[in-house]
Amino acid sequence: MTLAPLTRTRRVIVCTGSGGVGKTTTAAVLAMEGARQGRRAVVVTIDPAKRLADALGLESLADTPTEIEGDWPGELWALMLDTKSTFDSLVMKYAPSRSQAEGILRNRFYRNVSSALSGTQEYMAMEKLYELHEEGGFELVVVDTPPTRNALDFIDAPRRLTRFLDNRVFRLLMMPTRAYLKAVNVATRTLLRTISRVVGSEVVQDAVAFFQAFEGMEEGFRQRADRVLNLLADPATAFLLVTTPRADALEEGRFFAAKLEEAGIPVEALVVNRMHPRFASVGAEVLRKRAGAQGDSALAGLYENLAEFTQLAEVEEAHVAELSERVRPAPLVRVPFLPSDVHDLDGLAEIGTYLFDGDGEPAPPQTPGH
Ligand SMILES: Nc1ncnc2c1ncn2[C@@H]1O[C@H](COP(=O)(O)OP(=O)(O)OP(=O)(O)O)[C@@H](O)[C@H]1O
Ligand SMILES: [Mg+2]
DSSP states (O other): OOSHHHHHHOSEEEEEOSTTSSHHHHHHHHHHHHHHTTOEEEEEESSOOHHHHHHTTOOSOOSSOEEEOOSOSSEEEEEEOOHHHHHHHHHHHHOSSHHHHHHHHHOHHHHHHHHHSTTHHHHHHHHHHHHHHHHSOOSEEEEEOOOOSOTHHHHHHHHHHHHHHHOHHHHHHHGGGOGGGHHHHHHHHHHHHHHHHHHOHHHHHHHHHHHHHHTTTHHHHHHHHHHHHHHHHSTTEEEEEEEOSSHHHHHHHHHHHHHHHHTTOOEEEEEEEEEOOOOOSSOHHHHHHHHHHTTTSHHHHHHHHHHHHHHHHHHHHHHHHHHHHHTTTSOEEEEEOOSSOOOSHHHHHHHHHHHHSSTTOOOOOOOTTO
């Protein structure tokens, strides 16, 4: 199994999965493969480990991608997502005037809400992906995702902000500015007073100013959100699920797969990262029998050891097979536990040998006892 067809043909690849499984690493490896295949590729990373960021030349948050020099016919670019500045540029893009944009960017409520609102990071990741795809001239955009509990957060995120802007309470907050709603005004003022007592009148004033400043921009945001969603659902986009063979990660993997399926989005590849190697070509049971046949000799202990390692690999393989069955016909690729962290281009290239050369295939499964 290899992921080469994905990096060769798709225009967008989204790496999803639970926390710490290797999403950022996988995303970087996929973009690198795109460059090796001669494409102009970019990876959007989210909170990469410091050493990997250094290796990718991402010393600081930059809103624009940096090119990584390397020995490939295509181009490899990388950027670290900066949620705040992505949101700011979206505001600049959709504000009818510069002064309205500046009013929003200065607003305290916006400054707090733009990074704290749940799903904002996911939304901005999707927004960046759309921008690079549409305007960056990239043939392949690989996007890493934040460690979310729910895969649908990415799909939901673009709509969440427009829903937030549509929120009825906030509609009410904005009403005092609309003269034709005099009757409601009294009720609204009472509501505002009540809210003010709870959260403080400054907060309410900031919030009102924020929603007033956003007036007229919701439509632009909504259309943009729809375009982002269309891109995610496009056949040129592939969702890839990364997991480890540990029971908890696999459980989350199943959950992710189910959520994506609910949204009508197929998982197009399953990457099982950090698998334990399998050293023996026979099953754990056979090895235990051999250990027994050795009596008290040193060889018996070694056979026991090998039996334990083999059993671990067998259990992992059985768990993985279950998830793989769930996401069929998505290819399954296995990446072994490497002796050290993946923090430079060589490390990424090594992971690449498993994702793209099919070297990660284990020995054919053995039936215990035969
Ligand atoms: N196959 C591997 N062998 C050894 N170390 C690995 C392997 N894959 C990833 N790592 C290391 O594991 C750590 C976590 O990987 P990574 O940052 O890619 O995960 P993530 O899913 O992006 O995490 P988060 O959810 O926190 O963003 C990193 O230090 C990385 O170098
Ligand atoms: Mg990560």
